[in-house]
Amino acid sequence: KAGVTQTPRYLIKTRGQQVTLSCSPISGHRSVSWYQQTPGQGLQFLFEYFSETQRNKGNFPGRFSGRQFSNSRSEMNVSTLELGDSALYLCASSLYTTDTQYFGPGTRLTVL
């Protein structure tokens, strides 16, 4: 079974731009969660989608949004990028919310 894939793996943007990151979960998994990881803040939960519905949301500003498609693939969008948004963005999929989460390799976003 193929693992969780994330695209792109690396991205460089400038302040004020917006960015869309993509996550393809393991086949059959219906839950997709997104995380931000920075050296200073560690691993922080962004949001979780299950069957196209946002089920959980972390404590991030409205500039961070996401969606999930009928095939369980998910995208997250960050608008009006700030320098502090530079981070590794991780996606994880699971069968259901409380099940084992399988993480992708992440997208490294650099904001200049």
Added chain:
Amino acid sequence: DAKTTQPNSMESNEEEPVHLPCNHSTISGTDYIHWYRQLPSQGPEYVIHGLTSNVNNRMASLAIAEDRKSSTLILHRATLRDAAVYYCILITLEKLTFGTGTRLTIIP
């Protein structure tokens, strides 16, 4: 909201057991306790999870206190490959709550 507290760092000698603690004093009855670890330059990987009873798998054991307000991840015989950041996470259908993680250093 439920929160988890972990020591920032721990050290252990190679081939000795390691006990990684996590406090979750405000845990609710429906919170599952998950442990993940993150090796350098990799995404987190699942280690073990439980609800009320102690659990064992090929990687580790999870000991859950009777009142569920704390849990301990046990690595029975640490190797250098176990050096990682270990996260204790509470998961329910409504929310996911992360600990700050414990950086485990293994001393050869």
